[in-house]
Amino acid sequence: xxxRLWKDKLVQYGSAFLLITKILVVVLIAVGxxxxxxxxxxxxxxxxxxxxxxxxxxxGNFGFLPFILGTVWVTVISLIIAVPxxxxxxxxLVEFASDRLRKSVLPLMNVLAAIPPVLYGVWxxxxxxxxxxNYVAPLFGVDTTGFSxxxxxxxxxVMIFPILISIMVEVMQTxxxxxxxxxLSLGATQWETIVSVNLRKAKPxxxxxxxxxxxxxxxxxxxxxxxxxxxxxxxxxxFDAGYPIPALIANxxxxxxxxxxxxxxxxxxxxLLFVIIFGFNLIxxxxxxxxxxxx
Amino acid sequence: MAKQxxxxxxxxxxxxxxxxxLLMQLCGITITGSLxxxxxxxxxxxxxxxxxxxVSQSPQGGFYIGKGGxxxxxxxxxxxxxxxxxxxxxxxxxPISLYLNLYVPKDSFIARSAKLLFDVLFGIPSIVYGAIAFxxxxxxxxxxxxxxxxxxxxxxxxxIVVRTIDELLKTVPIDLxxxxxxxxxxxxxAARVVLKYIKPGIFxxxxxxxxxxxxxxxxxxLTTGFSDNMPKYIDEPAATLPLAIFFQLSSPIPEVQGxxxxxxxxxxxxxxxxxxxxxxxxxKQKKHKL
Numbered sequence: 001x002x003x004r005l006w007k008d009k010l011v012q013y014g015s016a017f018l019l020i021t022k023i024l025v026v027v028l029i030a031v032g033x034x035x036x037x038x039x040x041x042x043x044x045x046x047x048x049x050x051x052x053x054x055x056x057x058x059x060g061n062f063g064f065l066p067f068i069l070g071t072v073w074v075t076v077i078s079l080i081i082a083v084p085x086x087x088x089x090x091x092x093l094v095e096f097a098s099d100r101l102r103k104s105v106l107p108l109m110n111v112l113a114a115i116p117p118v119l120y121g122v123w124x125x126x127x128x129x130x131x132x133x134n135y136v137a138p139l140f141g142v143d144t145t146g147f148s149x150x151x152x153x154x155x156x157x158v159m160i161f162p163i164l165i166s167i168m169v170e171v172m173q174t175x176x177x178x179x180x181x182x183x184l185s186l187g188a189t190q191w192e193t194i195v196s197v198n199l200r201k202a203k204p205x206x207x208x209x210x211x212x213x214x215x216x217x218x219x220x221x222x223x224x225x226x227x228x229x230x231x232x233x234x235x236x237x238x239f240d241a242g243y244p245i246p247a248l249i250a251n252x253x254x255x256x257x258x259x260x261x262x263x264x265x266x267x268x269x270x271x272l273l274f275v276i277i278f279g280f281n282l283i284x285x286x287x288x289x290x291x292x293x294x295x
Numbered sequence: 296m297a298k299q300x301x302x303x304x305x306x307x308x309x310x311x312x313x314x315x316x317l318l319m320q321l322c323g324i325t326i327t328g329s330l331x332x333x334x335x336x337x338x339x340x341x342x343x344x345x346x347x348x349x350v351s352q353s354p355q356g357g358f359y360i361g362k363g364g365x366x367x368x369x370x371x372x373x374x375x376x377x378x379x380x381x382x383x384x385x386x387x388x389x390p391i392s393l394y395l396n397l398y399v400p401k402d403s404f405i406a407r408s409a410k411l412l413f414d415v416l417f418g419i420p421s422i423v424y425g426a427i428a429f430x431x432x433x434x435x436x437x438x439x440x441x442x443x444x445x446x447x448x449x450x451x452x453x454x455i456v457v458r459t460i461d462e463l464l465k466t467v468p469i470d471l472x473x474x475x476x477x478x479x480x481x482x483x484x485a486a487r488v489v490l491k492y493i494k495p496g497i498f499x500x501x502x503x504x505x506x507x508x509x510x511x512x513x514x515x516x517l518t519t520g521f522s523d524n525m526p527k528y529i530d531e532p533a534a535t536l537p538l539a540i541f542f543q544l545s546s547p548i549p550e551v552q553g554x555x556x557x558x559x560x561x562x563x564x565x566x567x568x569x570x571x572x573x574x575x576x577x578x579k580q581k582k583h584k585l
Contacts, residue, residue, distance in 0.1 A: 008483040012483075015394035019391045029427045085325060088319040096316060105327055108330055116512070116566065117510065117511075119566075123336050127332070189308050191311060194315075216418065219422065222513055253517050277418055
């Protein structure tokens, strides 16, 4: 009898220990990144680093603006493409599609989510970039290699489809049937009901899903790195090359040790990503959890 | 007269609905189509280059300037890395989620905030894990190696395991645990009953984590290094499949690029196989439930 209780306690403390360790690792990441980026922050003030657009590590100029704007461009383009598509598709799946269609589409979304980023990158290089170069850019009279923030945005849009669809479908399913019935019985068409009842009711959830999608898009490294050109400039149009923050870290880590402050700057970039993504995730999860509690 | 106006009005609204419906169908087709598009592109480009030599040999000298050999070292490296990190992540993740569901009250502050934390961690990009692991490795004087990669990827996969198992534990009927407790079982004994109940689901969680681990690049880019040799020791740099794709693709030599396509195809096949397995297991879990 004693032995069984001991075993129970042992498992309890063991798992609690694992949990605490894992939480400590997160704290360690946050503290470590901050400590490592302190040298840079001591040298220049935070605003200076974020708003300067000169990036020349050899001369000690670390302006993050091109990378921040590169990230913003790619992310915004991917949202412009993905959000309307996903809202429309998930409405269809919830309100119009047959059970059979829904049950065969949602697993396909899981497949899409399981495809590794590097394969999206390969697809981007093989398909998206040439299409942009040979067909889309000439339409606008632009000459481009195709490696651009536009290409990055398209690849990212496809990458965030699954997360957007799965959350939006779940959120739309929580809209009470009574509300829809009320609207329909007043003579609204199904589409009018969707616009004025479903979408309004599901709005917080849709926004939370989009925020989650944004955080996924911001952190995506390899796929974007492979297709967006990696020129440290501020992109002026959809067809300009850009250089998002994750790509900056991935491309330069090998050589950072030889140049003073370089590692501190890259760690600052990682810290920036960590803080932004942690914040976005936290906000949208809180919203989604609350919706789930009410539903 | 009035009647005519109103019918036209209604017809207009119905037409709007029809257009909206069509648009929605188009959106759905675009989204699902993109999946077939991606797999199709890789199949189309990769198939001509895929050969038995590619998957059964390690790189010979000068592999990256177009000489002979294959990517067996990268395939094995990926499998080792993913197996080891998924194994460790399962050993750490399963107790954590059991603890959060059975040992502390489900609605307690600890359980709720810990679950939230894991949800948030799920979204942290692997490049951040890679960056921090890389600097710790420099600080400790460890060079880029299979071990470094395994540690990084383990940190990355723990949240996946915890989250998935947590979802599974939600499906366990309360009666089951209540009955076990009322028979005088300890919490650990109840946990074992629960574990048996969600067994197929646990494999799903493991497979999900495995899929993520085998496909990750950003994390291993900084911590695992790269090597043409077969992975033999854990403290040596090793190649992984995604890295091999990434490096070969940036080569100007068409033949090496072709190998990148073939490697991408191999990775796709592995991933599709994993997805198929998870699907079958999920079906089994569902049957289990009824």
